[in-house]
Amino acid sequence: VEASIPEPQREAWLKHQVNGFKDKDGFEENVVRHVETTLARSMFNCDEHAAYSACALAFRDRLILEWNRTQQRQTFADSKRLYYLSLEFLMGRALDNAMLNIGQKDVAKAGLAELGFRIEDIIEQEHDAALGNGGLGRLAACFLDSLASLNLPAWGYGLRYRYGIFKQEIIDGYQVEVPDYWLDFNPWEFPRHDVTVDIQFYGHVNRTQGESGKTTAHWEGGEMVRAVAFDVPIPGYATTTTNNLRLWSSKAASGEFDFQKFNSGDYESSVADQQRAETISAVLYPNDNLDRGKELRLKQQYFWVAASLYDIVRRFKKAKRAWSEFPEQVAIQLNDTHPTLAIVELQRILVDLEGLEWDDAWNIVVNTFGYTNHTVLPEALEKWSVGLFQHLLPRHLQIIYDINLFFLQTVERAFPNDRELLARVSIIEESQPKMVRMAFLAIVGSHKVNGVAELHSDLIKTTIFKDFVSIFGPDKFTNVTNGITPRRWLHQANPRLSDLIATKVGSYDFLKDLTKLNKIELSVNDKQFRKEWAEIKLANKVRLAKHIQESAGVTVNxxxxxxxxxxxxxxxxxxxxxxxxxxxxxxxxxxxxxxxxxxxxxxxxxxxxxxxxxxxxxxxxxxxxxxxxxxxxxxxxxxxxxxxxxxxxxxxxxxxxxxxxxxxxxxxxxxxxxxxxxxxxxxxxxxxxxxxxxxxxxxxxxxxxxxxxxxxxxxxxxxxxxxxxxxxxxxxxxxxxxxxxxxxxxxxxxxxxxxxxxxxxxxxxxxxxxxxxxxxxxxxxxxxxxxxxxxxQEEWITKCITSVSRMGFFSSDRCINEYAEGIWNIEPLHVERDAGVRKGE
Ligand code: AZC
Missing domain, CATH: 3.40.50.2000 (Glycogen Phosphorylase B;)
Structure with missing residues (x-):
């Protein structure tokens, strides 16, 4: 890596190389510097929010250094990367997680105390990053934690919504929704104003015939919206691997505003254009397990998918490999059908822009994508009207028609004279109006389709996707039972229980390999252990009771x-x-x-x-x-x-x-x-x-x-x-x-x-x-x-301890390893630098 700096300048660069803080003193120095310079606050007038901000910035400095090294390592190793496309990442707070994953919470706690703050109060200052609705979005967040913790080369791609899921207020017993404007101060993102992609909408398709007689489609006209990248570093637990979550934000492609309109005196409408472009990434749709079919939602999907693919393809092209090697370098996972357009977009890039033959391109596409289904509820299955597609993405509709045609031809060959089957599996539903069935498109364009628990994976094979099992054979369909990250959901949320478990396991290794929890079953009859177990549960209930009192005004015992x-x-x-x-x-x-x-x-x-x-x-x-x-x-x-x-x-x-x-x-x-x-x-x-x-x-x-x-x-x-x-x-x-x-x-x-x-x-x-x-x-x-x-109570505690000891299977690490081996074919990248031995934090 160092050799890539030209010799004459190398010394100066290396001499001043930045390193993150190493100890309490270094941490305090960082915090004070951020208070006084970045935040322009005096140290005599630093409230809890300023202290949180400075503390977060100190950790961000460390994260970005590891982030840089991880990205260099991954690029030099030239290994296959996974790209996880999800419209939702329900991250929650980042500070506590960063402190624990890097192993510096003790340092921060001591440092903050010396500066006059309690770490709990500082953690509480952070606004949740709530870019998701529920389980699907939180799963994506747990996956990012596991991918980094397992040293897997992976990026998440999503949208940088200006408004996350609404804040709920209960007024007179009714829900009232309040916008969640969360970006006032977000120390966890790095704007990349140099990483932009212009995304096209509307317009029409022209065809030209080349000398060889081959026709090429050109998508022309319409309007452009600019995607700007914002990067969020994702630290792994007890490793230096820091992966990237890239979120796209929309703005007008023509810059600040349209000068022609401005010069012709139409200032207001040029500002309106600007605002219209920004609307694309403005708001997370607040529906869980429900598809509403709004045009702006389809715009969001294409905007995000097109920007992400442009980015992925740009990275692939740097290495100057043959296109046929694309699936050996790139795995893309579709978190539900929301990013299904990525299949069409990659086919478009390969055929229209890169000049590949249809079949060669399609092979690459199918080998690149995997699709995860998260629901069998009919009201959640995405469908878009053909008319809307025609209007917004005319070239994509043509490609979908072709994908469907070739697919139905293979079905016809395998199951001759079954017209009902053809109608059932067609990507285009012959309804009024005609609809594009996104789940079917996702199945046809992926090499693996998975459900998220055994019963669910069985159900999709026997109900909504039954015909596709007959067509593609059962091997295309698989199960990967969901999991959760034990870092956030045990170590961070329940530190005392985590510490107690560590005394029985002998270390905090269970946070890296959750099956090690089974060691606590040996202590199920240990009196002291049981007593502490019960005390911890009670203390957690007391804490919740306090929260209930404060937020709902109800006193509970x-x-x-x-x-x-x-x-x-x-x-x-x-x-x-x-x-x-x-x-x-x-x-x-x-x-x-x-x-x-x-x-x-x-x-x-x-x-x-x-x-x-x-x-x-x-x-x-x-x-x-x-x-x-x-x-x-x-x-x-x-x-x-x-x-x-x-x-x-x-x-x-x-x-x-x-x-x-x-x-x-x-x-x-x-x-x-x-x-x-x-x-x-x-x-x-x-x-x-x-x-x-x-x-x-x-x-x-x-x-x-x-x-x-x-x-x-x-x-x-x-x-x-x-x-x-x-x-x-x-x-x-x-x-x-x-x-x-x-x-x-x-x-x-x-x-x-x-x-x-x-x-x-x-x-x-x-x-x-x-x-x-x-x-x-x-x-x-x-x-x-x-x-x-x-x-x-004695029997109850026995049940609880026994249950916890047997929960190892449900770590998202196990789940991610199953995806990595069975679907993505990616491997962990060896981390050379010593990640340091951490005692549980
Ligand atoms: C949810 C499922 O409802 C939930 O059971 C599952 O645990 C979670 O995904 C993660 O897999 N599904 C959704 O939120 N789905 C949609 C389309 O919103």
């Missing part, structure tokens, strides 16, 4: 059973089942004599999660939860026996407080609807048990930890279809206990009956699509088993 359901609000996730169950519990308690009541186990039902702004039913669910809370929490008969809390604005940093504090968490989706779920893994890893349906990763969690350690209930995925059919065509009787709950709501006990009527009629009159009534009895019974089990 930390020794109660904490029952948590936090995730996006969605009918398929069935928060309505939970709140109906809470009402049933309330009625049961009310019907008891005071003596009987005294024998009951106190419970706190904690909810959290955002509803998509346009999702009326989800908003009703939030309103009902809050309304039940008002009644129950103020009922003197009930006291501590039942509290109902809705935590406002659930996000990653709140999850870090909530997850370690649960006794039981709820993962109760209608069987077959939750592709995997990942918070289920986080809760168990933090010593909480779960109540859940046989759905998604719950099934594999059960297999790993043992069925004695989980509370499963409800109908199975294989029975769902018949039950739904029976609801619609047979007689549909509602569970009698649930009917009582409905009656109570309808009496107005929780306020306006009208507000909640939609939730009731969905179950009673509209076919109960999510099987709330079918599962109600089983749910109530199983909740009673939870109470019973919790009464035996």
């Amino acid at each position: 930390p020794t109660s059973l904490f029952d948590v359901q936090v995730k996006r609000i969605h009918e398929y996730k069935r928060q309505q089942l939970n709140i109906f169950g809470v009402i049933h519990r309330y009625l049961t308690l009310k019907a008891m004599s005071p003596e009987e009541r005294k024998k009951q186990l106190p419970r706190v039902s904690i909810f959290g999660g955002k509803a998509a702004p346009g999702y009326w039913m989800a908003k009703q669910i939030i309103h009902l939860i809050n309304s039940v809370g008002v009644v129950v929490n103020n009922d003197a008969d009930i006291g501590d026996l039942l509290k109902v809390v809705f935590l406002e604005d659930y996000n990653v940093s709140k999850a870090e407080i909530i997850t370690p504090a649960s006794d039981i968490s709820e993962h109760i989706s209608t069987a077959g609807t939750e592709a995997s779920g990942t918070s289920n893994m986080k809760f168990v890893l933090n010593g909480g048990l779960i109540i859940g349906t046989c759905d998604g990763a719950n099934i594999e969690i059960t297999r790993e930890i043992g069925e004695n350690n989980i509370f499963l209930f409800g109908n199975l995925a294989e029975d769902v279809e018949d039950l739904r059919h029976a609801h619609t065509y047979g007689s549909h009787t509602i569970d009698p206990d649930l009917a009582k709950v409905f009656a109570t709501i309808e009496q107005g006990v929780f306020g306006s009956t009208q507000d909640f009527s939609g939730m009731i009629t969905a179950v009673r009159d509209h076919g109960d699509f999510y099987l709330v009534s079918d599962d109600f009895h089983s749910y109530i019974e199983t909740q009673a088993l939870v109470d019973e089990a919790y009464r035996d």
Whole structure:
């Protein structure tokens, strides 16, 4: 690397080479310098936010040095890279994570203390980077952590939204959305004003014929929008590898504004053009598991995909290799169908711009891409109207037609005279209007398609993608069960538990190899260990209780059973089942004599999660939860026996407080609807048990930890279809206990009956699509088993310790290794410099 600096200048450059701080003194020096110069604040007037800013900048300085070295290393090694394309990266806060991954939290803590600050307060200053909706976005963030920690050469590509997921406020029991303008101060990004790509939209296609008689398509006219790169360094844990997350921001391609319009006196409209261009990366669409088909969303997708591919191709071309080697240098993973246009764009680059033959290009494309499906819900499967495509991306539509034609020809050859099959698998749906089916395009253009948990991967093969299994054979379809990073979700969120585990494992090695957790099972009967385990859980609950008091104004007793359901609000996730169950519990308690009541186990039902702004039913669910809370929490008969809390604005940093504090968490989706779920893994890893349906990763969690350690209930995925059919065509009787709950709501006990009527009629009159009534009895019974089990604290702790010890499988490191070997064919890059031995931080 050094040899690449010309000899005459080398000495000067190397002499002044910057190195990050090494110790407390160096850290303090960095912080003070940033306070006084970068922030232009006096050290006599440095508040917590300024201290956070300076501290973050000191760490950023270190990260960028490692980032530079990692990128040089990867370029020199000329190894294959993975590019992870995701419209969402739900990163949360970066400072604590950076300190722990680099192994300098102790240094920072001591340094900050000497400067007059508590590290906890400083960490709290950071605004979450919330560029995602839920599980899909958070998974991408966990993957980045694992890729770097495993020394894998990988980049993430996404959009730099000016507004992340909205901030949720609860006002009078209703959700109110407030924009999340998070970029006021973001020390974690590096603007690369020199890395820009102009992206074309609209226009038309011309064809020219070359001398050889070959025709070439030219996409002409239309308008240009400029993509500017912003790089976010991603530090691995206990390694110097620091990977890159590149986020694109949009602006007008013509510079500040259009001078022609300006000169002709049309200043306002030139500014408007500028703003229109900036709109592309302005806002994250706040829908989870729902496709709305908005034109601006398709623009976002193409903008991001085209900029990323231009970047990837530019990097490949530098090495001057043959195009046929592209898939040996580049793997691209599509996080759901949002980046599917990348398939079309690469084909366009290779055929129209680089002059490759169609078949050669297509071979390269298919060998480059992998596609991960995250849902079977029909309302989430992306489709775009042909008309919109024609208007926005005319050349891409032609290429899609050709891809489809050649694909259908191969199907026709293999399955002659099956016109229905052709119609079923066509990338173009012959509806009114015609639609492009993005998932089908993703399957046809990738060499591997995977689901995210075993049941889910089986379901896609037997339902939505069944025909494609017959066409391509079963090997193209595979499973990679999701995972979570133990760095953020154990070590960072639950430091005391991590430290306690380390005393039993003998080191912090479990953070690199989570299967090492199994060593703690040997200590399951160790009295001192169990005592400390219980103390840590209680301390985490006390912390959450404090947060509940401050944010929701509800006093809860930390020794109660904490029952948590936090995730996006969605009918398929069935928060309505939970709140109906809470009402049933309330009625049961009310019907008891005071003596009987005294024998009951106190419970706190904690909810959290955002509803998509346009999702009326989800908003009703939030309103009902809050309304039940008002009644129950103020009922003197009930006291501590039942509290109902809705935590406002659930996000990653709140999850870090909530997850370690649960006794039981709820993962109760209608069987077959939750592709995997990942918070289920986080809760168990933090010593909480779960109540859940046989759905998604719950099934594999059960297999790993043992069925004695989980509370499963409800109908199975294989029975769902018949039950739904029976609801619609047979007689549909509602569970009698649930009917009582409905009656109570309808009496107005929780306020306006009208507000909640939609939730009731969905179950009673509209076919109960999510099987709330079918599962109600089983749910109530199983909740009673939870109470019973919790009464035996010794047995409960045994279950928790045993479960944690068996959670090794659910590390995102395992998951990423499976992708790396089975789909991407990439290898870790050996790190020469000593990464240093770190004791757990
Ligand atoms: C989510 C799934 O709903 C969830 O079960 C899974 O754990 C997560 O992805 C990560 O794989 N899916 C989505 O958010 N999907 C879409 C299209 O929004």
